[in-house]
Amino acid sequence: EQEINEKDILLYQRLKDKGYEDDQLENLFSKLNFFELTPLLVFDYQWDENNYIKDCLQHHTQNNNKKFTLSGNYRQEYKITHEIKDPKINTLVNYNYYYNKNYKPHDLVNIPRQYASPNQQLRKEAMQQAVLFVKNSIQEKMNFFITNAYSDYQSQLNLYQRMGNKVMKEGFSESQSGLKFKVAITYVKQEKQVLEWISKHAHEYGFIQRYPSGKEKITGLLNPKIYRYVGKELALKINKSQLSFDEYSELYLQNWFDKSLKPDTALLQKIK
Secondary structure (H helix, E strand, O other), X not given: OOOXXXXXXXXXXXXXXXXXXXXXXXXXXHHOOHHHHHHHHOXXXXXXXXXXXXXXXXXXXXXXXXXXXXXXXXXXXXXXXXEOOOOOOOOOOOOOEEOOOOOOOOOEEEOOHHHEOOOOEEEHHHHHHHHHXXXXXXXXXXXXXXXXXXXXXXXHHHHHXXXXXXOXXXXXXXXXXXXXXXXXXXXXXXXXXXXXXXXXXXXXXXXXXXXXXXXXXXXXXXXXXXXEEOXXXXXHHHHHHOOOHHHHHHHHHOOOOXXXXXXXXXXXXXXX
């Protein structure tokens, strides 16, 4: 009985593009909210959508736009993968999208030592905004510095082999993008306050919280100290949408498997 808007139409078509039939979609849309449906863009195709619906309804009172949890597992890591052929600032990297072993950003630069732990690199645009971010944090007495930035394919492979039990596969990490870093708090006693300040202001510098608390069922990871550069305009849109980067990318940014399912330009312009 809810009014259908442009975002609903886009989501419907995106899910159809992932293989869902009209009767499945009618079932899903009649029982679940928008924020309960967008994770299906990230999860594996669910042959029996009723299991997913039942799980959502069991968590209906505790889930919202900022927190989403389920009892079941709806994603097999690395099941369906796509090589990233043309890396951009807004490129999604996760269990489904990977860099090959030879990929290295062409514009990596060193982060000045006063703003980061030793030997940290980011892509030039991301580095410039990250330095501004850290400078302003110092001015606001919310001091933090940058660590765990760029890491190449071989370094990831060596790390995962040393760990024995892999948490991720090499090539499937944001570390290789040259757009990600981890926040390190300068004064431990301020940690909670500083993390709240960083989360509030990150989009002003083009960064998003890559693995936010409450969305780990969707992103596959929980690390609220990891930030990813996507540019100021996109960061603001993602921040307003309250979607994870995985959901936002699959809904708005990814190519279509069947281009005939893509809504017309006029409708898409209304959404953007």
